[in-house]
Amino acid sequence: MVANRVEKGRDMPTPTRAWLVGLIAWVVPGAGHLMQGRWLRGALAGGAVWVMFFLGLWLGGHMYAVGGQSGFAALLQLLPMIANVGVGFLYFVCWIANAGFAEHAQIVTYEYGNTFLLVAGLLNYLVMLDAFDIAAGRKR
Amino acid sequence: MRHVLWMAVFAALTAVVFGSAQKGSDRQRLMYGLKVFGEFILVAFLLGWILYFIPFR
Numbered sequence: 478m479v480a481n482r483v484e485k486g487r488d489m490p491t492p493t494r495a496w497l498v499g500l501i502a503w504v505v506p507g508a509g510h511l512m513q514g515r516w517l518r519g520a521l522a523g524g525a526v527w528v529m530f531f532l533g534l535w536l537g538g539h540m541y542a543v544g545g546q547s548g549f550a551a552l553l554q555l556l557p558m559i560a561n562v563g564v565g566f567l568y569f570v571c572w573i574a575n576a577g578f579a580e581h582a583q584i585v586t587y588e589y590g591n592t593f594l595l596v597a598g599l600l601n602y603l604v605m606l607d608a609f610d611i612a613a614g615r616k617r
Numbered sequence: 618m619r620h621v622l623w624m625a626v627f628a629a630l631t632a633v634v635f636g637s638a639q640k641g642s643d644r645q646r647l648m649y650g651l652k653v654f655g656e657f658i659l660v661a662f663l664l665g666w667i668l669y670f671i672p673f674r
Contacts, residue, residue: 522637525630532626589623596627600634607638616640 491613499609504565506530506601509608522604529597530564537581538590540571563598563605628657 502509507523510516541557562568571577577594581587610616636650 518637522634525633525637529627529630536623586619586623589620589627593627596631600631603634603638 489614495609495612498612499605502605502608503563503601506565506567506604509605510611513608513611515608515611518607522600522607526564526597526601526604527567529593529600530567533590533593533597534571534577536586536590536593537584538577538587538592538594539580540568540577540594542572542578557595560595560598563601564594565601568598624661625658628654628661632657 498509498512501512505523506526507519510519510522540561541554543551543554543558546554581590584590607616632650632654635653636646639646639649641649
Protein backbone atom coordinates (compact mmCIF):
# COMPACT_ATOMS: atom_id res chain seq x y z
CA MET A 478 0.00 0.00 0.00
CA VAL A 479 2.81 2.39 0.94
CA ALA A 480 4.74 1.25 -2.13
CA ASN A 481 1.70 2.10 -4.30
CA ARG A 482 1.55 5.60 -2.85
CA VAL A 483 5.26 6.11 -3.51
CA GLU A 484 4.80 4.88 -7.09
CA LYS A 485 1.87 7.28 -7.60
CA GLY A 486 3.96 10.12 -6.16
CA ARG A 487 6.74 9.33 -8.63
CA ASP A 488 4.33 9.55 -11.56
CA MET A 489 3.05 12.97 -10.51
CA PRO A 490 4.84 15.83 -12.27
CA THR A 491 6.62 18.26 -9.97
CA PRO A 492 4.84 21.62 -10.07
CA THR A 493 6.91 24.55 -11.39
CA ARG A 494 6.09 26.41 -8.19
CA ALA A 495 7.97 23.78 -6.19
CA TRP A 496 11.19 24.54 -8.11
CA LEU A 497 10.67 28.25 -7.47
CA VAL A 498 10.08 27.62 -3.77
CA GLY A 499 13.23 25.48 -3.66
CA LEU A 500 15.25 28.23 -5.30
CA ILE A 501 13.93 30.90 -2.94
CA ALA A 502 14.49 28.59 0.05
CA TRP A 503 18.13 28.22 -0.97
CA VAL A 504 18.68 31.95 -1.66
CA VAL A 505 17.11 33.15 1.60
CA PRO A 506 17.22 30.55 4.41
CA GLY A 507 13.71 29.97 5.77
CA ALA A 508 11.93 31.95 3.03
CA GLY A 509 10.67 28.80 1.29
CA HIS A 510 8.62 27.85 4.33
CA LEU A 511 7.50 31.40 5.04
CA MET A 512 6.10 31.89 1.52
CA GLN A 513 4.03 28.73 2.01
CA GLY A 514 2.62 29.99 5.30
CA ARG A 515 4.71 27.61 7.44
CA TRP A 516 5.65 30.40 9.80
CA LEU A 517 6.87 28.38 12.78
CA ARG A 518 8.93 25.92 10.73
CA GLY A 519 10.36 28.72 8.63
CA ALA A 520 11.28 30.75 11.68
CA LEU A 521 12.81 27.79 13.51
CA ALA A 522 14.70 26.08 10.66
CA GLY A 523 15.63 29.27 8.78
CA GLY A 524 16.43 31.08 12.03
CA ALA A 525 18.74 28.26 13.11
CA VAL A 526 20.64 28.53 9.81
CA TRP A 527 20.97 32.32 10.12
CA VAL A 528 22.11 32.09 13.76
CA MET A 529 24.59 29.34 12.93
CA PHE A 530 26.03 31.33 10.02
CA PHE A 531 26.56 34.55 11.99
CA LEU A 532 27.89 32.65 15.03
CA GLY A 533 30.37 30.98 12.66
CA LEU A 534 31.63 34.34 11.48
CA TRP A 535 31.70 35.70 15.02
CA LEU A 536 33.71 32.70 16.23
CA GLY A 537 36.40 33.49 13.68
CA GLY A 538 35.52 30.94 11.04
CA HIS A 539 36.11 31.49 7.37
CA MET A 540 34.40 30.45 4.16
CA TYR A 541 35.99 28.71 1.22
CA ALA A 542 36.20 29.84 -2.39
CA VAL A 543 37.81 28.25 -5.42
CA GLY A 544 40.23 30.68 -6.94
CA GLY A 545 43.97 31.09 -7.11
CA GLN A 546 44.54 27.34 -6.86
CA SER A 547 44.75 24.73 -9.54
CA GLY A 548 44.46 20.96 -9.75
CA PHE A 549 44.08 19.02 -6.52
CA ALA A 550 44.38 22.14 -4.35
CA ALA A 551 41.34 23.63 -6.09
CA LEU A 552 39.43 20.38 -5.61
CA LEU A 553 40.17 20.48 -1.87
CA GLN A 554 38.55 23.93 -1.74
CA LEU A 555 35.58 22.90 -3.87
CA LEU A 556 33.79 20.57 -1.44
CA PRO A 557 33.78 22.94 1.55
CA MET A 558 32.84 25.76 -0.83
CA ILE A 559 29.76 23.78 -1.93
CA ALA A 560 28.83 23.45 1.75
CA ASN A 561 29.35 27.19 2.34
CA VAL A 562 27.32 28.17 -0.75
CA GLY A 563 24.36 26.41 0.86
CA VAL A 564 23.53 29.57 2.84
CA GLY A 565 22.52 31.26 -0.41
CA PHE A 566 22.75 35.01 -0.75
CA LEU A 567 24.65 35.37 2.53
CA TYR A 568 27.65 33.68 0.92
CA PHE A 569 27.55 35.95 -2.13
CA VAL A 570 27.14 39.10 -0.01
CA CYS A 571 30.28 38.09 1.93
CA TRP A 572 32.05 37.27 -1.35
CA ILE A 573 31.22 40.66 -2.88
CA ALA A 574 32.16 42.46 0.36
CA ASN A 575 35.28 40.27 0.67
CA ALA A 576 34.34 39.49 4.27
CA GLY A 577 34.55 36.16 6.05
CA PHE A 578 37.14 34.57 3.75
CA ALA A 579 40.29 35.41 5.68
CA GLU A 580 41.70 32.73 7.99
CA HIS A 581 42.04 33.54 11.71
CA ALA A 582 43.76 30.39 12.94
CA GLN A 583 45.07 32.22 16.03
CA ILE A 584 41.53 32.48 17.46
CA VAL A 585 40.70 29.63 19.87
CA THR A 586 37.23 29.12 18.41
CA TYR A 587 38.43 29.24 14.78
CA GLU A 588 37.65 25.57 14.07
CA TYR A 589 34.24 25.91 15.70
CA GLY A 590 33.56 28.87 13.44
CA ASN A 591 34.54 26.90 10.34
CA THR A 592 32.31 24.01 11.37
CA PHE A 593 29.38 26.34 12.09
CA LEU A 594 29.73 27.96 8.65
CA LEU A 595 29.99 24.64 6.82
CA VAL A 596 27.08 23.05 8.67
CA ALA A 597 24.90 26.18 8.29
CA GLY A 598 25.14 25.73 4.52
CA LEU A 599 24.50 21.99 4.66
CA LEU A 600 21.51 22.46 6.95
CA ASN A 601 20.05 25.01 4.56
CA TYR A 602 20.20 22.42 1.78
CA LEU A 603 18.06 20.23 4.06
CA VAL A 604 15.66 23.12 4.78
CA MET A 605 15.49 23.84 1.03
CA LEU A 606 14.59 20.20 0.24
CA ASP A 607 11.95 20.26 2.97
CA ALA A 608 10.37 23.41 1.49
CA PHE A 609 10.53 21.83 -1.98
CA ASP A 610 8.79 18.65 -0.76
CA ILE A 611 6.03 20.68 0.89
CA ALA A 612 5.48 22.71 -2.30
CA ALA A 613 5.47 19.51 -4.39
CA GLY A 614 2.82 17.99 -2.12
CA ARG A 615 5.06 15.19 -0.91
CA LYS A 616 5.09 16.39 2.66
CA ARG A 617 2.73 18.30 4.93
CA MET B 618 33.96 25.05 29.42
CA ARG B 619 33.81 27.23 26.34
CA HIS B 620 34.17 24.17 24.09
CA VAL B 621 31.28 22.39 25.78
CA LEU B 622 29.14 25.51 25.40
CA TRP B 623 29.77 25.81 21.65
CA MET B 624 29.28 22.09 21.20
CA ALA B 625 25.90 22.37 22.95
CA VAL B 626 24.93 25.41 20.82
CA PHE B 627 25.88 23.48 17.68
CA ALA B 628 23.85 20.45 18.82
CA ALA B 629 20.84 22.62 19.66
CA LEU B 630 20.79 24.47 16.31
CA THR B 631 21.28 21.28 14.32
CA ALA B 632 18.57 19.50 16.33
CA VAL B 633 16.15 22.37 15.61
CA VAL B 634 16.64 21.98 11.85
CA PHE B 635 16.51 18.18 11.96
CA GLY B 636 13.34 18.32 14.06
CA SER B 637 11.73 20.89 11.74
CA ALA B 638 12.44 18.82 8.64
CA GLN B 639 11.08 15.63 10.16
CA LYS B 640 7.75 14.13 9.05
CA GLY B 641 4.92 13.63 11.55
CA SER B 642 3.01 15.67 14.10
CA ASP B 643 4.44 18.65 15.99
CA ARG B 644 4.92 16.46 19.04
CA GLN B 645 6.82 13.84 17.05
CA ARG B 646 9.05 16.55 15.58
CA LEU B 647 9.73 17.98 19.03
CA MET B 648 10.60 14.56 20.41
CA TYR B 649 12.88 13.85 17.45
CA GLY B 650 14.66 17.19 17.89
CA LEU B 651 15.18 16.50 21.59
CA LYS B 652 16.45 13.00 20.78
CA VAL B 653 18.94 14.35 18.23
CA PHE B 654 20.14 16.97 20.72
CA GLY B 655 20.58 14.35 23.43
CA GLU B 656 22.44 12.02 21.08
CA PHE B 657 24.81 14.78 19.98
CA ILE B 658 25.68 15.60 23.60
CA LEU B 659 25.99 11.95 24.62
CA VAL B 660 28.21 11.00 21.68
CA ALA B 661 30.39 14.10 22.20
CA PHE B 662 30.99 13.20 25.85
CA LEU B 663 31.64 9.55 24.99
CA LEU B 664 34.16 10.52 22.29
CA GLY B 665 35.71 13.04 24.66
CA TRP B 666 36.32 10.35 27.30
CA ILE B 667 37.64 7.86 24.72
CA LEU B 668 40.07 10.47 23.38
CA TYR B 669 41.10 11.35 26.96
CA PHE B 670 42.57 7.87 27.42
CA ILE B 671 44.38 7.79 24.07
CA PRO B 672 47.96 9.06 24.49
CA PHE B 673 48.66 11.40 21.60
CA ARG B 674 52.16 12.35 22.75
